[in-house]
Amino acid sequence: MSYFEQLKQSCAEDWQAYTQHEFVRQLGAGTLPAESFRHYLKQDYLFLIQFTRAWGLAVYKSDNFADMRYGQAGINALLDLEIGLHIDYCKEWGISELQLLEEKESSACVAYTRFVLDRGLSGGLAELHAALAPCMMGYAEIGTWLMQQPFTKLEGNPYRKWIEMYAGQEFQDAIEVEKELLERLCADLTEVGMNRVKQTFGTATRMEVAFWEMGLWRLM
Template identity: 30%
Template sequence: MTFSDQLKQKAEPILQEIYQHPFVKGIEDGTLPKEAIKFYVQQDFLYLNAFVKIYAQAITKSTTREDMDFFQEQIHFTLHSETIAHQNLCQVAHLSLDQLKDGALAPTTFMYQQHMLEQGRDGTMLDILAGLIPCPWTYWEIGKHIMNRTPSLEGHPFRDWIEFYGKYGSEDMTFAEELFRRLDEKAQGATKNELNHAEKVFLKSCELEWRFWEMSFYQEDWKFNSLIKIH
């Protein structure tokens, strides 16, 4: 069993909870409330800013031009293609994407950003990949899950979002599969302690993915938010 297979097996309970989360179910059945959409899009835009930064950190720790080129492509994808999914949500909720790009980080978004950026700052390439992968992997799995459960997406309000993440890559290999392949390459030369640490990083990111849906559905905020606004 590969290292990535072990990680996916351990994260399966979290993935199952994500499938059943009311936010994800709301996407599946097309009933997601407008306020949840608004909160999610704003926070996801802010979260992805950190995603771009950790790709940049990965470039500084890359030892081959092939790796550098791969992460550079992901920066471009995140900055320019990820908005397709955001636009679909905004269209359904009659919101302006441009107006949702400014705001303060909610607690879970802040925690998730710090977790990822810590791997980029202090971790190895194995840690960086372990921290990054749960986001594209769980979204890919959500997209596939909904597509498998929905005979036809014709007329579905969130069709673009579902298909965007359900395919999420080329016909030969999805983005998540490519990241897992790279993770397994780095794992081959890692010590047991390094693998254990990477596993903890991966599972923490998986739980933070679940928390992101939770935060968005219930519009989590700082308890004393008039005093705390993190940008």
């Protein structure tokens, strides 16, 4: 069993609650209210800003050139491509860049991102990547899972682009690289170290659930 599968099994209920959340299901069915999705998009922009800072810590925590270059590639991808694409996607949903800049972080966003940064500061590189993994690998799993569900509707679904992006081969291939790194980092851990990584992964997964809940809160 891969280390990634061990991490998922260590928090199996929370992992399922995250990857098969009602927010995700409504995305697949195309029934999620636009207001909830717009709120999620604005908070996700703020999340990406903090996520980039965490990748900066990945460079700092690396003890060899290859891992430093990998961390740098993560920073470059976020700053030079992903955040810009996210801003453009938000514009398609009627959200201006000024609105993104003026958006206040929700409690869920603050809790999640500062937890990731704390793990990066206080733990080793394996813990940092374990904190990053639920977001990266979870979205890949969500995209694939949605494509397999009978309730998922693509034709006429306003969220089709979102689903296809995370189910797409380019994103899936990028996640495989991250999985390979996580496997290598976990292989060098003691039992105590692996338990810390599992705890970090589990907490980050629960934070992802809270992030979806934040989006559904807009329905209330």
